[in-house]
Amino acid sequence: MKFNDFALGLIVAAFGIAVILHVRTFPDMAGMQYGPAFFPSLIGGAFVAIGAALALSHLFARRQGERSPLVVLPEWIGSRIAVARAVGVLVAVVAFALVTPYAGFLLTTIVITAALLALMGADWRVTLPLSVVLPFVLSYVFSTTLRVPLPRGPLERLFF
Amino acid sequence: MSGFGEVFSLVFQWNVLGTVLFAAMYGLFVGAIPGLTATMSVALLVPITFFLDPVPAVAAIATASATAIFAGDIPGALLRIPGTPASAAYVDEAYALTQKGEAERALATSLVTASLGGLIGVALLAVFAQQLAAVAVKFSSVEYFWLGCLGLTSAVAVSSASLPKGALALFIGLFISTIGIDIATGHPRFTFEQMDLLDGVSFIPAMIGMFALSQVLRTVTTDLDTIVPRVPIGSLAGEMVRVVRRYWVNIIRSATFGNVLGALPGAGADIAAWIAYSLSRRFSKTPEKFGKGHPEGLADAGSANNSAVAGAWTPALVFGIPGDTVTAIAIGVLMLKGITPSPRVFVTDGTLVYAIFVAFALANLLLLPLGMLAIRASRYALSIPKRVLMPIILVFCVIGAYAVDNTLFSVWVMLFLGLLAYVMEENGIPIAPAILGIVLGKVIEKNFLITMLKTQGDPIGFFDRPVAGVLGALTLALWAYLIASTVWRGLKRPAVE
Numbered sequence: 001m002k003f004n005d006f007a008l009g010l011i012v013a014a015f016g017i018a019v020i021l022h023v024r025t026f027p028d029m030a031g032m033q034y035g036p037a038f039f040p041s042l043i044g045g046a047f048v049a050i051g052a053a054l055a056l057s058h059l060f061a062r063r064q065g066e067r068s069p070l071v072v073l074p075e076w077i078g079s080r081i082a083v084a085r086a087v088g089v090l091v092a093v094v095a096f097a098l099v100t101p102y103a104g105f106l107l108t109t110i111v112i113t114a115a116l117l118a119l120m121g122a123d124w125r126v127t128l129p130l131s132v133v134l135p136f137v138l139s140y141v142f143s144t145t146l147r148v149p150l151p152r153g154p155l156e157r158l159f160f
Numbered sequence: 161m162s163g164f165g166e167v168f169s170l171v172f173q174w175n176v177l178g179t180v181l182f183a184a185m186y187g188l189f190v191g192a193i194p195g196l197t198a199t200m201s202v203a204l205l206v207p208i209t210f211f212l213d214p215v216p217a218v219a220a221i222a223t224a225s226a227t228a229i230f231a232g233d234i235p236g237a238l239l240r241i242p243g244t245p246a247s248a249a250y251v252d253e254a255y256a257l258t259q260k261g262e263a264e265r266a267l268a269t270s271l272v273t274a275s276l277g278g279l280i281g282v283a284l285l286a287v288f289a290q291q292l293a294a295v296a297v298k299f300s301s302v303e304y305f306w307l308g309c310l311g312l313t314s315a316v317a318v319s320s321a322s323l324p325k326g327a328l329a330l331f332i333g334l335f336i337s338t339i340g341i342d343i344a345t346g347h348p349r350f351t352f353e354q355m356d357l358l359d360g361v362s363f364i365p366a367m368i369g370m371f372a373l374s375q376v377l378r379t380v381t382t383d384l385d386t387i388v389p390r391v392p393i394g395s396l397a398g399e400m401v402r403v404v405r406r407y408w409v410n411i412i413r414s415a416t417f418g419n420v421l422g423a424l425p426g427a428g429a430d431i432a433a434w435i436a437y438s439l440s441r442r443f444s445k446t447p448e449k450f451g452k453g454h455p456e457g458l459a460d461a462g463s464a465n466n467s468a469v470a471g472a473w474t475p476a477l478v479f480g481i482p483g484d485t486v487t488a489i490a491i492g493v494l495m496l497k498g499i500t501p502s503p504r505v506f507v508t509d510g511t512l513v514y515a516i517f518v519a520f521a522l523a524n525l526l527l528l529p530l531g532m533l534a535i536r537a538s539r540y541a542l543s544i545p546k547r548v549l550m551p552i553i554l555v556f557c558v559i560g561a562y563a564v565d566n567t568l569f570s571v572w573v574m575l576f577l578g579l580l581a582y583v584m585e586e587n588g589i590p591i592a593p594a595i596l597g598i599v600l601g602k603v604i605e606k607n608f609l610i611t612m613l614k615t616q617g618d619p620i621g622f623f624d625r626p627v628a629g630v631l632g633a634l635t636l637a638l639w640a641y642l643i644a645s646t647v648w649r650g651l652k653r654p655a656v657e
Contacts, residue, residue, distance in 0.1 A: 001587075002586050002587055019335070022350075023349070026342075026347055026349070027347060034344075034609055034612050034617075035342075035345060036342035036345050036347040039605045039608070040335070040350075043331055043335050043338065047331055050328045050331065053324045054324045054325075074381070074586065075382075076381040076382055082380070085381060085384070086381050088380075089373075089550075089554060090377075090575070090579075092554060093554070093558060093574070093575045094575065096568075096571060097572055097575070100568065105559075109555060112551075112555065113551055113552075113555055116550075116554060117548065117551045120547035120550060122547045122548045130552075134552065148207075150559075151568075
């Protein structure tokens with residue numbers, strides 16, 4: 001998603017104003033000029049200034065005859081498979097965050113790896129062994145050698 | 161300084177040597193795959209270093225970054241695709257050599273200059289860092305405040321984006337650094353009732369998201385099918401000797417220069433390579449040969465970028481201000497291992513720091529034999545299809561983010577910042593200033609508040625010490641120059657027909 005400088009400037013400035021309004025609710029520090037709101041409000045102010053600069057530079061360029069649409073969607077948005085792959089990557093991360101506490105690391109990772117490999121169009125002769133071997137190797141390395149407590153599920157109870 | 165014996169006994173242990181060897185091979189592999197950067201290799205390595213002793217942990221990071229920067233040259237020379245951004249400056253030159261049937265010449269030049277450049281870089285690091293530390297012991301909060309500001313400013317100045325976009329990146333980073341409990345009053349800022357955000361945005365998951373996840377997204381949407389042609393590669397060893405004989409002046413000159421550039425926050429190996437290459441052309445006796453397959457520029461740029469990798473550690477160790485994105489991550493690992501970057505680091509952790517230098521030098525020596533193997537093996541690494549590689553990297557991203565704090569919240573952080581970085585890059589907003597903003601935000605705010613308390617709110621306090629005054633004036637002058645030159649260029653721009 002590529003915004004032109006005008007749209008980007010407005011978004012940035014609006015965010016800056018939101019930051020400034022929000023930090024005004026922060027408490028003051030007794031006897032001090034510079035409380036928790038001070039630094040964030042400087043940053044908010046900077047966002048507003050940068051947003052204004054971006055929007056102005058766009059208007060300036062426009063007066064000289066440059067034209068650009070507010071938002072340009074990436075080219076790959078027209079390709080159904082590319083969109084499916086992008087969504088697949090995001091869904092995989094979300095699924096990992098939501099499902100592992102219940103299904104455990106092994107089961108979740110096996111399913112995610114297999115699904116992603118299939119979605120990317122990898123050869124099934126690679127997909128099948130890899131999506132089983134990789135999660136087991138990672139689970140062994142991280143939970144045994146590196147002592148990271150990976151979320152446990154049915155497969156962990158079976159094997160470890 | 162502690163005895164040499166103690167330092168060497170820390171490094172020459174099986175676990176350290178084994179870790180360095182593993183990290184070298186890992187760095188070579190990741191660097192050789194186009195789209196996977198040295199920073200990404202380090203970010204994915206961090207969760208593993210958590211469980212190592214301090215010396216092997218930091219040695220692993222130094223080694224992986226040094227080898228990845230060289231390995232980026234391999235696909236550059238063979239396919240005209242730079243493996244890491246640091247190789248982009250001279251990819252056409254290297255590929256032109258390959259097209260003339262002299263791939264071994266391009267690769268041998270890259271390898272031997274990378275190794276020598278790295279070694280010179282480490283030597284300079286050991287000297288500079290200690291000298292700098294001796295001066296910096298006298299620094300107070302004002303100097304640190306201005307150093308942080310100067311670092312952020314130079315990160316904006318050297319980024320190739322326009323000034324508003326570079327500055328935007330910087331403030332995005334600074335904003336992220338304010339999330340969490342306020343250091344002075346303990347008031348939660350921008351946490352929105354999320355317990356996990358009270359400690360702030362966890363840095364490593366943020367880094368994995370911004371460098372690895374965003375790259376996975378870009379690759380799966382636009383570049384999943386690259387087909388790799390095979391290139392014959394001749395003898396390397398003889399070429400390397402010839403390169404050193406003919407270009408040793410270039411190597412020493414560019415390694416020194418690259419080291420200084422690397423030490424500037426925000427200017428890392430890639431910028432060192434660009435500038436060294438263009439300087440090489442300007443000072444060359446045969447500038448007309450450049451671009452048509454001439455190893456001179458490769459020798460300069462190749463030694464500059466590997467030396468910059470070492471140079472970036474100078475401000476990281478002495479001030480806690482990273483010279484590049486790799487050392488931004490390394491600072492986190494250092495702190496975790498109980499080594500606090502400061503001017504006194506040579507006193508408090510002298511042995512450890514020197515052990516890290518020795519391991520760094522060792523990595524650059526190992527680069528020669530391993531690099532030769534990597535060049536031979538490159539045809540196999542390059543033929544792993546991205547459709548297989550991307551899911552594996554994604555799994556590493558997720559487990560890496562999780563393993564840092566053992567919390568799934570980090571996976572959300574990684575996802576969110578990965579998307580943010582993707583949108584930023586789509587819009588031409590550079591990532592590096594944002595990373596520096598995240599690292600330096602707290603440092604700057606803390607030292608600002610301390611200074612304000614000391615001077616009771618008098619702004620003169622920011623300039624009345626000599627070093628602080630110079631640093632402050634430099635920072636303000638740099639901003640004035642950046643703004644003035646941007647406005648001037650905008651006004652002079654001719655109308656578009």
